[in-house]
Amino acid sequence: MKLAVTILTIAALASFPLWLRDPYLMNALITTGIFIIGAMSLNLLLGFTGQLSLGHIAFFGIGAYVSALTSLGFDVGLPGGFRIVHEPWPPAVGFVLAIIVAGLCGYLVGLLSFRVRGAYFVIVTISFAEVVRLVALNWVELTQGPLALTNIPSITIGLPALGSLTLRTKLQNYYLVLAVAVATYVLISRLVHSHFGRAMRGLMENETLAVSVGIDVTKTLTLAAVISAGIAGAAGSLYAHYIRIIDPEVFAFINTVTMVIMVITGGKGSLAGPVVGGLIFGLLPVFLRPIMAPEAQWIAYGGVLIVILFVLPRGIVPSLAQRWAKWRSRPRAAGAVSFSERDVKENA
Amino acid sequence: MSEFLQHLINMLVLGGTYALLGIGLTLIFGIMNVVNFTHGVLYTFGAYVMFIVVHQLGVNFFVALPLAVVAGWLLGAAIELTLLRPLRGSDIDTTMLVMIGAWIAMQSGTLWIWGGVAKSVSTPFPEAPLVLGPVSVSWLRLFVLAAAALLIVVTYFLINRSKLGCAMRATFQDQDTASLMGVNVDLIYTSTFAIGSSLAAAAGALLGPVYVIFPQMGDLAAVKAFAIVILGGLGNITGAVIGGFILALAEELGAGYVSSGYRDAMGFLIIIAVLIFKPTGLFARSERVG
Numbered sequence: 116m117k118l119a120v121t122i123l124t125i126a127a128l129a130s131f132p133l134w135l136r137d138p139y140l141m142n143a144l145i146t147t148g149i150f151i152i153g154a155m156s157l158n159l160l161l162g163f164t165g166q167l168s169l170g171h172i173a174f175f176g177i178g179a180y181v182s183a184l185t186s187l188g189f190d191v192g193l194p195g196g197f198r199i200v201h202e203p204w205p206p207a208v209g210f211v212l213a214i215i216v217a218g219l220c221g222y223l224v225g226l227l228s229f230r231v232r233g234a235y236f237v238i239v240t241i242s243f244a245e246v247v248r249l250v251a252l253n254w255v256e257l258t259q260g261p262l263a264l265t266n267i268p269s270i271t272i273g274l275p276a277l278g279s280l281t282l283r284t285k286l287q288n289y290y291l292v293l294a295v296a297v298a299t300y301v302l303i304s305r306l307v308h309s310h311f312g313r314a315m316r317g318l319m320e321n322e323t324l325a326v327s328v329g330i331d332v333t334k335t336l337t338l339a340a341v342i343s344a345g346i347a348g349a350a351g352s353l354y355a356h357y358i359r360i361i362d363p364e365v366f367a368f369i370n371t372v373t374m375v376i377m378v379i380t381g382g383k384g385s386l387a388g389p390v391v392g393g394l395i396f397g398l399l400p401v402f403l404r405p406i407m408a409p410e411a412q413w414i415a416y417g418g419v420l421i422v423i424l425f426v427l428p429r430g431i432v433p434s435l436a437q438r439w440a441k442w443r444s445r446p447r448a449a450g451a452v453s454f455s456e457r458d459v460k461e462n463a
Numbered sequence: 464m465s466e467f468l469q470h471l472i473n474m475l476v477l478g479g480t481y482a483l484l485g486i487g488l489t490l491i492f493g494i495m496n497v498v499n500f501t502h503g504v505l506y507t508f509g510a511y512v513m514f515i516v517v518h519q520l521g522v523n524f525f526v527a528l529p530l531a532v533v534a535g536w537l538l539g540a541a542i543e544l545t546l547l548r549p550l551r552g553s554d555i556d557t558t559m560l561v562m563i564g565a566w567i568a569m570q571s572g573t574l575w576i577w578g579g580v581a582k583s584v585s586t587p588f589p590e591a592p593l594v595l596g597p598v599s600v601s602w603l604r605l606f607v608l609a610a611a612a613l614l615i616v617v618t619y620f621l622i623n624r625s626k627l628g629c630a631m632r633a634t635f636q637d638q639d640t641a642s643l644m645g646v647n648v649d650l651i652y653t654s655t656f657a658i659g660s661s662l663a664a665a666a667g668a669l670l671g672p673v674y675v676i677f678p679q680m681g682d683l684a685a686v687k688a689f690a691i692v693i694l695g696g697l698g699n700i701t702g703a704v705i706g707g708f709i710l711a712l713a714e715e716l717g718a719g720y721v722s723s724g725y726r727d728a729m730g731f732l733i734i735i736a737v738l739i740f741k742p743t744g745l746f747a748r749s750e751r752v753g
Binding site for chain 2: 252
């Protein structure tokens with residue numbers, strides 16, 4: 116049942132470009148897809164370890180900058196008279212480096228910030244993102260500062276029999292983003308259902324108890340942060356090579372908030388949650404654009420976030436899963452109860 | 464040396480308003496356990512009230528200031544009653560996200576109504592600065608410092624000498640016991656949020672005329688307020704005042720001797736450093752944060 120839904124969803128998403136010819140809509144779908152990947156990585160932390168990271172955009176932005184700089188090359192001076200000169204490398208290498216560097220940053224931030232919890236953790240993560248934004252803004256020699264990095268090359272992938280292919284069109288980029296999104300979904304799904312995933316959930320539900328049964332808190336949380344940051348870095352790299360221009364505004368706090376809204380609306384701690392929430396909030400601007408000014412749209416987003424938290428605090432997907440389980444276990448099918456309870460947990 | 468003295472003078476002026484921001488946030492954070500993301504919006508709101516009252520209604524600058532404080536008080540009370548009271552008892556993440564939603568909606572509202580163009584508020588103070596030997600300071604900034612100091616003293620006495628302040632401190636220490644002793648906790652929460660908000664609005668109303676006002680001006684102010692609260696320790700008013708001045712000093716020295724581009728990074732670096740090395744804040748009694 117669950118597998119069927121997943122395959123149908125992927126098939127539906129893959130068929131979009133075949134009957135959607137509108138370039139504006141395609142563009143919205145691609146950027147939405149990239150943000151959904153980011154939201155899925157945020158969900159790994161927020162939904163499965165219970166740590167609300169409001170600096171998540173830092174990893175996305177670091178991925179974008181690393182990938183862009185790898186493929187553009189740079190020449191910077193360091194204190195002490197050293198110079199680092201880097202010749203351009205293919206964007207695909209940038210994509211891999213983006214994941215590695217973002218993951219490393221996730222490791223450092225995790226080491227430092229998991230010493231505190233709750234509100235303090237949130238504030239450390241915000242501070243980290245803002246410091247990175249200010250560095251991107253002020254280290255003009257490396258990042259061009261507010262002038263932005265421009266002419267970032269499109270991703271080129273080597274295909275076994277067909278030679279290399281440079282992804283220039285929206286159609287090609289759409290399938291690339293879809294492929295990375297599916298890979299991310301599968302990766303997170305495998306992680307969550309592994310021993311490591313149970314350790315994460317154990318920590319979220321009762322840290323003291325989890326420690327007492329031998330779960331290493333710092334190690335588990337840091338590993339989750341590394342994986343989450345790496346995925347966010349991958350999303351950032353896709354973004355840089357698709358948009359082909361990035362400036363320090365990529366680190367804007369509002370971008371983190373967008374991802375948080377996607378996760379919370381869809382349902383934190385649910386695998387499908389960020390996808391559902393992401394599709395809603397990613398495509399809402401497309402439909403609201405003709406009828407509302409951009410500022411009014413943001414007012415609506417703030418309002419929707421508040422309403423969702425009041426009405427569906429667990430998010431859309433878990434609430435629907437609960438409904439579905441209730442419907443399946445209605446009195447005449449008494450035997451299905453034990454199954455559906457398991458389903459709720461696994462689908463949610 | 465004269466450059467250093469000039470930085471010290473600027474630090475005093477900035478520090479006073481930072482302390483106001485910090486006191487407001489530390490009260491809300493400490494007593495209600497709410498991470499108030501609307502604090503920056505209240506700061507912006509105070510500045511815009513000044514702009515509207517002075518320029519669109521043509522009222523005197525000195526009358527507009529108390530009006531901005533009262534408006535901040537009312538808006539804060541309204542936010543508490545509509546958004547926070549129904550969520551009493553929910554976890555800190557939920558209230559934080561609701562506050563983020565409110566912040567986005569209100570900031571976009573400001574942008575929608577008044578546009579993104581920066582505005583300035585004219586003041587009755589002379590243009591020529593007061594020159595004291597090697598340093599100079601504008602009359603407006605001196606006034607801002609005096610007004611901030613006055614508000615800090617008033618707040619201090621309100622918290623430490625009045626009956627309301629006593630109830631607030633009791634609620635901070637132990638909400639259930641305070642409730643058993645006849646403290647109306649709901650009322651304390653609304654008052655706390657309203658007082659904190661009015662202080663943020665006051666800070667905006669005072670600093671707005673010094674700089675320019677624009678819809679996103681509150682974002683950095685909010686982060687600075689968080690830095691001050693973390694520096695001074697949760698719910699610690701004296702700590703918030705000292706934290707405000709320390710942050711202002713760090714910013715002035717950072718901007719003066721490192722690079723002006725990193726002025727605003729100081730607050731974040733302080734947050735990160737304090738949370739790594741002394742997570743309870745510099746002046747706190749031992750307190751659990753993890």
